[in-house]
Amino acid sequence: MRTMAGLGSELPSGPVAPMLLSWLTGLGAGVIVLGFLQKILYPYFWDDFWYLLKVVRCGLRMEMYRLKGELVTVLDKFLIHAKKQPHKPFIIYEGDVYTYQDVDRSSNRVAHVFLNHSTLKKGDIVALLMSNEPDFIHVWFGLAKLGCVVAFLNSNVCSISLLHCILSCEPKALVVGADLLGAIEEILPSLPEGVSIWGMKDSVPQGVISLKEKLSTASDSQVPRDYYVASSLKATYLYIFTSGTTGLPKAAVICQLQSVMGSAGLWAFGCTSDDIVYITLPLYHSAGSLLGIGGCVELGATCVLKKKFSASQFWNDCKKYNVTVFQYIGELCRYLCKQPKREGEKDHRVRLAIGNGIRSDVWREFLDRFGNIKMCELYGATEGNIYFMNHTGKIGAVGRTNFLYKLFFTFDLIKYDFQKDEPIRNEQGWCSHVKKGEPGLLVSRVNAKNPFFGYAGNKKQTEEKLLRDVFKKGDVYFNTGDIIVQDQENFLYFWDRTGDTFRWKGENVATTEVADIIGMLDFIQEANVYGVAVPGHEGKAGMASITVKPNKSLDLEKVYEQVVTFLPAYACPKFLRIQEKMETTGTFKLLKFQLVEEGFSLLKVSDPLYFMDSLKKAYIPLTKEIYDQIMLEEIKL
Ligand SMILES: *[C@@H]1O[C@H](CO)[C@@H](O)[C@H](O)[C@H]1NC(C)=O
Ligand SMILES: *[C@@H]1O[C@H](CO)[C@@H](O)[C@H](O)[C@H]1NC(C)=O
Ligand SMILES: *[C@@H]1O[C@H](CO)[C@@H](O)[C@H](O)[C@H]1NC(C)=O
Ligand SMILES: CC(=O)N[C@H]1CO[C@H](CO)[C@@H](O)[C@@H]1O
Secondary structure (H helix, E strand, O other), X not given: OOOHHHHOOOOOOOOHHHHHHHHHHHHHHHHHHHHHHHHHHOOOHHHHHHHHHHHHHHHHHHHHHHHHOOOOOHHHHHHHHHHHOOOOEEEEEOOEEEEHHHHHHHHHHHHHHHHHHOOOOOOOXXXXXXXXXXXXXXXXXXXHOOOOEEEEOOOOOXXXXXXXXXXXXXXXXXXXXXXXXXXXXOOHHHOOOOOEEEEOOOOOOOOOEEHHHHHOOOOOOOOOHHHOOOOOOOOEEEEEEEOOOOXXXXXXXXXXXXXXXXXXXXXXXXOOOOOEEEEOOOOOOHHHHHHHHHHHHHHOOEEEEOOOOOOOOHHHHHHHOOOOEEEEEHHHHHHHHHOOOOOOOOOOOOOEEEEEXXXXXXXXXXXXXXXXOXXXXXXXXXXXXXXXXXXXXXXXXXXXXXXXXXXXXOEEEEOEEOOOOEEOOOOOOOOOEOOOOOEEEEEEEOOOOOOOOOEOOOHHHHHHOEEEOOOOOOOEEEEEEEEEEEOOOOEEEEEEEOOOEEEEOOEEEEHHHHHHHHHOOOOEEEEEEEEEOOOOOOOOEEEEEEEEOOOOOOOHHHHHHHHHHHOOHHHOOOEEEEOOOOOEOOOOOEOOHHHHHHOOOOOOOOOXXXXXXXXXXXXXXXXXXXXXXXXXXXXXX
């Protein structure tokens, strides 16, 4: 999920005073220069100025932590609020109110259970598989109180992919929500013996310990601070799974710095402790957890948590709980716009929405229909070291930059070869900048100020996200994999994603993962997976182009069964294309560019095409009739 968790950017290093000084002189000089130019050249001066001031304030706060050698983490902030405002609602879930004190005590209980009945200690990793519910936060904070690193598992992921995720982060324990115990039964025998498994239910399958039962007798007293005190901003805090650019999901390392910076997001957009924030996005992504929950903790605000987004209940919930802020992804706004019109749609207290991926047309329609809500787009990758916020109010833009911003975040847009799917290098081997208005690959310099912490236990994939020797020998850049355009006024627009992932329903789909699953079928020669644009949908729908082994025949039923069994719903290909032969590049990479261009168009593709019919639960031939219905947005994908 792209969020602003990548906000963790200025990690100060080197002598403090010169750094502070350079920031301040930089800012001071900038102010004077801009003052002159403002009226003619710089209409966004004040917007930029206030925004930068906040960035500077955040930077100074980090600097203070470093100076004093004492870090106030998100957990520390939570404990401060729990003491100061114990009776203030922190979480509202299905009508029940959990105050700051309630959550504090419940998380103490979790901590005590593990102290009492396990050998978990500071630095141990615990995987958490849970839907959005208060227990997610109780367990997360409870384990944080023991200094454990919690790895959030995507609750849509199942069977072998889930097993892979769990194994890849080498946890000492796995905690599973009541509603997800069924999902792990199948993989229980494959889990290593050293992993203890805890279920949030009274009756649990064999081999699982009932956390719920133990909680009922656990103490709710405070855990000593020595258990969790964070040694530095670079200390690992969480693992959050992302699909990077290739292969199965990977655990991105989230350190204290990123979590503290992420929690400043709501504040940076102007939220206060009086705000009531509606979170329907999954907590296992950084948007929901770091920005949403972390943001509420930072402010001491209230969060209305929803198990799952529901378009029909959305505005009722907002009215019922006096919601003032919500978090979105582009799809969410589109679904809300598609709901039948009702009376009094502008009659609510929502004033701000924070998220990403809303398209200009939806953005306009949304404002027209639901009233004057300030939409705050932001850009960033969970594991990345760069972020943008639209702090000026330009529809469609993900953010804005200027030379001052570039003092903090050294990023560049470089020329990209879309056919070969790699950055263009000149004869000397260097990359080059694109001109304004041209799409380029967003890369961000990795150095002490903008660190990249990589993926847990995965050197190879960490290395794959990095570009080296970009402009000069020895430089290192984080490859966001996103193509961005900067216009003449320095607004930044999201253009496309490169490489081997695409986004669908707010999740990243790694094409190699899908291809591997299909490739397991014995009649498949090769599977080439990519995303295709579909009218009226955010992101790209999955398409698998396959070739069948000689003397074998294609069994569509088996393909269907295979993908729905082993892949989360959002990753199942919506379309199949059956090719005779597959073209590869000189380096045997499958060629995708042409295939993506042709999409599922009956006019351009002569190969047989199939469509996943979710009602018939089968792949059916893509007829002219179905094709037209998809183009007219009459079929829900
Ligand atoms: C430890 O476990 C026992 C038995 O379940 C329980 O009675 C006791 O209260 C627990 N201690 C703490 C500190 O939670
Ligand atoms: C919402 O605000 C109204 C008016 O201030 C108040 O009467 C009501 O109790 C509030 N509802 C909730 C759930 O806080
Ligand atoms: C496919 O079948 C034909 C005839 O039945 C046979 O000659 C050929 O060797 C087979 N090819 C493979 C790869 O099995
Ligand atoms: C933080 C911020 O100012 N965001 C702006 C992003 O763009 C929308 C477009 O209307 C503005 O309303 C927001 O104010």
